[in-house]
Each structure stands twice: as C-alpha cells, then as structure tokens.
Amino acid sequence: MQQTEFQTYPFAFEEVCPSLEEICEFLKLDPAEEEHPALVFIDEVLPELHANKNIRGGYKILPVDELSVKKGSIVVSEIELQLERQVCGYLKGSDFAALFVCTAGSLFTELTHHFNSRGDLLEAYIVDAIGSLTVEKAMDKIQFALKQKASLWQMEISNRYSPGYCEWHLSSQQALFGLIGENPSGVSLTDSCLMQPIKSVSGIIGIGKTVTRKEYGCVVCQNESCIYRKIKQQI
Amino acid sequence: MNQELLQKLSECVEFGKINLASPYPPNMKGQPGADEYAKQALEAGATPGAILDELVAAMGKVGQKFSENKIFVPQMLLSAKAMSAAMAHLKPFFASGAVQRKGTFIIGTVFGDLHDIGKNLVAMMVEGAGWEVIDLGIDVKIEKFVEAVQQHPGAALGISALLTTTMVNIQPVIEAVKAVSPDTKIIVGGAPLSAEFAASIGADAYGKTPQDDIVWLDTLIA
Numbered sequence: 041m042q043q044t045e046f047q048t049y050p051f052a053f054e055e056v057c058p059s060l061e062e063i064c065e066f067l068k069l070d071p072a073e074e075e076h077p078a079l080v081f082i083d084e085v086l087p088e089l090h091a092n093k094n095i096r097g098g099y100k101i102l103p104v105d106e107l108s109v110k111k112g113s114i115v116v117s118e119i120e121l122q123l124e125r126q127v128c129g130y131l132k133g134s135d136f137a138a139l140f141v142c143t144a145g146s147l148f149t150e151l152t153h154h155f156n157s158r159g160d161l162l163e164a165y166i167v168d169a170i171g172s173l174t175v176e177k178a179m180d181k182i183q184f185a186l187k188q189k190a191s192l193w194q195m196e197i198s199n200r201y202s203p204g205y206c207e208w209h210l211s212s213q214q215a216l217f218g219l220i221g222e223n224p225s226g227v228s229l230t231d232s233c234l235m236q237p238i239k240s241v242s243g244i245i246g247i248g249k250t251v252t253r254k255e256y257g258c259v260v261c262q263n264e265s266c267i268y269r270k271i272k273q274q275i
Numbered sequence: 276m277n278q279e280l281l282q283k284l285s286e287c288v289e290f291g292k293i294n295l296a297s298p299y300p301p302n303m304k305g306q307p308g309a310d311e312y313a314k315q316a317l318e319a320g321a322t323p324g325a326i327l328d329e330l331v332a333a334m335g336k337v338g339q340k341f342s343e344n345k346i347f348v349p350q351m352l353l354s355a356k357a358m359s360a361a362m363a364h365l366k367p368f369f370a371s372g373a374v375q376r377k378g379t380f381i382i383g384t385v386f387g388d389l390h391d392i393g394k395n396l397v398a399m400m401v402e403g404a405g406w407e408v409i410d411l412g413i414d415v416k417i418e419k420f421v422e423a424v425q426q427h428p429g430a431a432l433g434i435s436a437l438l439t440t441t442m443v444n445i446q447p448v449i450e451a452v453k454a455v456s457p458d459t460k461i462i463v464g465g466a467p468l469s470a471e472f473a474a475s476i477g478a479d480a481y482g483k484t485p486q487d488d489i490v491w492l493d494t495l496i497a
Contacts, residue, residue, distance in 0.1 A: 068347040075298040077291075096363045133381035159359065161395055168392060210440045232387030232440045 097142025134246030200244035291353030313361035334403030383411030
C-alpha cells in the first residue's frame with residue numbers, strides 16, 4: 041500500500057440507483073401498494089433522475105503517522121484530525137487512511153427545492169431520500185474498490201466514518217477537506233461545514249493488516265432524536 | 276348531515292384521502308376526498324369554524340400516531356396534503372376574518388443551515404393544528420427573524436438546526452429577537468438539540484417532535 045493522489049470514480053445514475061425495495065424500506069412503504077401516491081411518484085421521478093451526470097467521488101490514501109484512542113485523534117500527513125475516541129477506536133491498527141468524498145450532484149437538491157416551492161412536501165421528501173440513498177450506494181462501490189485495492193497488499197479496511205456522526209465534530213470537515221485537497225468531485229464546504237451539493241458524504245476509512253470492520257450507523261451513534269434513527273426503528 | 280360530512284372529512288385527512296381522483300387509500304378509492312367533503316360541508320351549512328375544528332382534530336390524531344411510530348413520514352405528508360385540499364376552501368373565510376386561527380407561528384432554519392425536512396414537518400403539523408404559519412425558509416439570517424417578529428406582533432417563533440455547527444447560531448437569533456421583543460416565545464428543535472441546550476441558549480421551549488411544538492403552542496393560548 042502506498043500514498044496516492046485522489047482516485048476518482050464517476051457513476052451513471054443507473055449504476056448507483058437505489059432499488060424500489062431499498063427506497064420503500066427507507067421510506068417505510070409497502071412496495072405492494074402500487075397505487076400509493078408515493079410509489080406512483082417514485083415510478084415517475086426515477087427516469088427523470090437518469091439525467092444526473094454529476095455523481096462522482098473518490099479517495100486519497102495517506103499514511104497514518106499517529107493514532108491515539110485516548111486522545112481521540114489521528115495524525116495524517118502531519119495534520120491532526122480530532123475524531124473523538126469512538127471513531128478512533130474503530131480505526132485502531134490503521135497504517136493508512138483513505139480520506140473520501142462523494143456526491144450525488146445538485147440535481148436532487150434542485151428538484152427538492154422545486155417540489156417544496158410548490159407545496160409538494162411528499163415529493164420533495166422522496167427525492168431527498170433517493171438522493172441520500174444514491175450517494176451512499178456510490179460510496180459503497182468506492183469502498184468496495186478500496187477494499188479490493190487493500191487486499192492486494194494483504195490489508196483490511198475499516199467501515200467508513202464521517203464528521204457529524206459518533207461524536208466526531210462536524211467542524212473537522214475543514215481539516216478533512218484540507219487534507220483531501222483539490223479533487224474533481226466538485227464538493228465544497230460552507231462556513232458552517234455543510235457540503236455543497238448537499239447530497240454528499242465525506243470521511244475516513246482506515247487501512248491496515250489488523251484493521252477490522254465494525255458496525256456503524258444507528259447501532260453506535262448516540263443521537264436519540266435523529267429522524268433517520270426514527271425511520272430505522274420503524275422498519 | 277353536517278356531522279356525517281365532517282366525520283368523513285376527518286377520516287379523509289386522517290388517512291390521506293386527498294380528493295375523488297386519488298386512488299389512495301384503496302378502501303376509499305372512488306369516493307370523495309377531503310377536497311370534496313370540505314366543499315360539501317360548507318354548502319350544507321357547516322360553519323368554517325366547525326370545519327377547521329374537524330381538521331385540527333384529525334391532524335392531531337395524525338401527529339399523535341407519528342409520535343407513537345404508528346405511521347411514517349410519507350403517510351403524515353399525505354394527510355397534510357388532504358388537509359391542504361380542505362383548507363383551500365376555508366381561505367376566503369380566513370381572509371375575511373370570519374374564522375380565526377389560534378395565532379401566528381413563525382418558523383425558519385437558522386443561518387448556515389440548509390436543511391428543511393424537519394422544519395417543513397413542524398410547519399405543516401402546526402398549520403394543521405390551526406395556526407397561521409409564516410415559513411421563512413432555510414439559511415435564515417438574524418435580521419430576517421427579527422423583521423418577521425416585528426411584522427407579526429404576538430407571534431411565536433420556531434428555530435430549527437440540524438448540525439452541531441449551526442445549532443450554535445440559534446443563540447444570537449434568540450438574543451436579537453428578545454432584544455426587540457422580550458415577550459416573544461421561542462421554541463427550538465432539530466436532531467442535535469436537547470432540552471438542556473435549549474434552556475442554555477435562552478429558548479422558552481424545546482420541541483423533539485412536531486407534536487411537542489403543537490402542545491407547547493397550545494399552552495401559550497390556554
């Protein structure tokens with residue numbers, strides 16, 4: 041394994057389009073209810089989303105200089121990231137870190153605003169949900185590509201972790217994006233560390249011979265009031 | 276007759292039957308929806324106030340079911356759509372003053388934050404609870420909150436944030452609003468917030484769910 045420049049992966053929507061079952065699971069809909077307005081709308085809007093040409097992401101692999109679970113920090117290319125203890129623990133054994141960013145493009149946000157402005161909140165909510173699922177599916181593919189790359193070096197990869205989750209403060213986005221540097225994803229940060237386009241993800245994946253993949257998401261997050269946790273609890 | 280129409284209207288809102296054309300829910304397919312029943316109820320002599328009371332009660336049931344995880348966001352939004360279809364028939368009566376709302380609720384997502392799903396859900400449920408809602412949108416600057424409060428004396432204010440980096444922006448909004456309008460009641464909400472945080476920044480209340488906002492707002496007019 042060695043340090044790399046940003047590796048880019050572009051995707052057509054059909055490559056990372058969530059299935060109807062996945063969308064229904066996310067929205068807690070019964071796919072058998074064919075006449076449900078939400079399902080009718082999903083059927084209508086999916087072809088429109090195929091026009092999305094801006095789904096892309098990737099990662100930059102950098103050596104890990106130091107990782108301290110006690111301090112909750114990791115030093116990558118001489119830059120310290122405060123991940124907090126929980127995420128640091130999950131990255132234990134990392135010799136390298138893949139710093140990733142991936143976006144589903146701005147089409148989802150534009151469509152969401154369009155529907156919201158017409159008072160079509162259900163349609164806006166569905167487009168937003170499909171956008172969230174799409175960017176995660178794109179990132180799944182990137183993570184899989186990274187896993188294959190690591191296996192060539194007899195290394196394992198961790199799960200992926202993002203600022204804003206598991207006590208890793210969102211303000212770390214600035215340092216993370218500083219480390220990732222110029223890249224073709226087109227994702228930028230606002231002053232409040234919000235990614236633009238909104239349907240984007242960023243974070244870190246640990247790489248090393250003794251790294252193990254741990255659970256992530258609601259199982260380990262402490263945020264009891266998150267709307268996504270609420271949805272998952274209902275599944 | 277009126278009572279029967281109002282009962283049907285209530286069921287349409289509760290189960291998300293928007294109008295005659297909408298095929299959902301399947302057991303109400305081919306039947307009139309909230310749109311038609313609201314019109315029929317008015318024509319049959321039901322007062323706009325009685326219709327509004329029915330809508331509020333129906334949305335109350337929806338909010339309660341959502342709080343108890345018995346229904347989900349899409350179902351709640353369908354109910355809101357049905358409510359809006361019925362509410363459209365009441366608009367002229369709101370404009371003329373023939374029917375009064377409970378009060379005015381101003382809501383917005385704090386500056387720096389572009390998330391609107393939670394804010395929209397609260398706005399929609401509060402409107403369904405009989406309040407006039409002024410939605411300032413997302414990324415709302417301090418000045419815009421202050422201006423809205425000054426334009427709507429007596430209105431309550433709701434401020435939303437979804438990020439740990441933007442929830443800290445709520446405090447300066449509260450300070451600016453209270454400086455010009457000390458009596459304005461403010462509720463805050465959003466995934467990373469808590470009742471403790473709300474109290475620490477000078478908010479009057481914290482809403483974990485849309486139903487919390489409605490219950491709190493109703494205490495203001497009790």
